[in-house]
Amino acid sequence: MGNNGRMENGYPAVVAASVTVARPRLMNAVAFWSLLFLSTAAGNVLAHGMRAWRDAQPFAALGTSIEEFSSALSTLALLVVLHAATRRWPLHADTWRRRIGFYLLGGIAWWLLHVSMMVLLRKLAFALVGQHYTYGDWPAQWFYEFFKDVQTYSLLVIAVHAAAWFGRRRQGEAHLLAEPDDGPPIEPVERPQHFLVRKLGKEFLVATADVEYAQAAGNYVNLRVRGHDYPLRITMAALEQRLDPAMFLRTHRSWLIHRGQLRSIEPLDGGEALLHMVDGARVPCSRRQLPTLRQALAGA
Incomplete structure (x- = not known):
């Protein structure tokens, strides 16, 4: 071809x-x-x-x-x-x-x-x-x-x-930040600025802005951060609602990207596209989502 x-x-x-x-x-x-x-x-x-x-x-x-x-x-x-x-x-x-x-x-x-x-x-x-x-x-x-x-x-x-x-x-496995038992939350839980990552018995925060892209995998969504995948137990649709649409764009039913990590768009026959990310990964963009992606990037 x-x-x-x-x-x-x-x-x-x-x-x-x-x-x-x-x-x-x-x-x-x-x-x-x-x-x-x-x-x-x-x-x-x-x-x-x-x-x-x-x-x-x-x-x-x-x-x-x-x-x-x-x-x-x-x-x-x-x-x-x-x-x-x-x-x-x-x-x-x-x-x-x-x-x-x-x-x-x-x-x-x-x-x-x-x-x-x-x-x-x-x-x-x-x-x-x-x-x-x-x-x-x-x-x-x-x-x-x-x-x-x-x-x-x-x-x-x-x-x-x-x-x-x-x-x-x-x-490491990511979790959405939960409401604290006492006092106000550190940040809005519905639009978290961080994810809680548990790794080998330790916990630390991963900034939402550091997520490069996400891929659905069964009952999980894998968050890609600096060369590592952190499984988050959530659906892609629910995750998309939690993230800032000005920062994260849905490109496929199984993929979501950080717009700042997108390097180039490669059109394919049939109306789809390959998205080349800064880390070298190639993320699919469906025919239905490609016009929305281009419109969002043009608006930026």
Whole structure:
């Protein structure tokens, strides 16, 4: 496509912009989980080989490798879906009761999909080397795998949520300033000049004027401040009402920017645009919001 409607990594530019901020953390997560599961598969193959050597038994290295790595690759593929689901429907103190049924059904879906993908990969791999693969009889073999898969699924759900919790604790989580128990508030709560950020057990104030842009993420809005994202539990619409419209502009249903952090506007085919921010990020601007953005900037 031309420059105005170019494709980036297989996605339209306006879609690619929406993952610009999250990409480094996503790549780190992919690298970590890939290393964990693939190294575990390699370790299992080695353990099978050492056991066969100890017992003076023949060792089918190729078949064992196919079985272990097919299971690891299937788990990695499903982990991508699980990670997206936990971000979209996280378990919190006020949400877990109505979402726990969804996660229980997810365990059954994980089992069926994992076994199906694993068997398909094994059949393909064995066929490539001129052999035939038989998984096992139903229902014994499938339910044997069921207990293993549910255990793996449960541990991964806990691990993904724990990693998200620790990440928020490490980087900080923003809160709107609340009304004080006694005396008048330091500033108008409806139009806060600061956000309260909790980070590793400490609290400090982040000036609203320092927020460069914000992106909706499930039940949260991530506030971007000096290279860090501070999740704020609020909807984008509610946040927009709290911020000064002379300073902050809505560019997309999931994005809001500080007008002082906007460096340039790049029009795209279809009427959308990419907004290039001072820190190098690219924020999407929808076709509906672009005229409003230009009018607000012209008025300035």
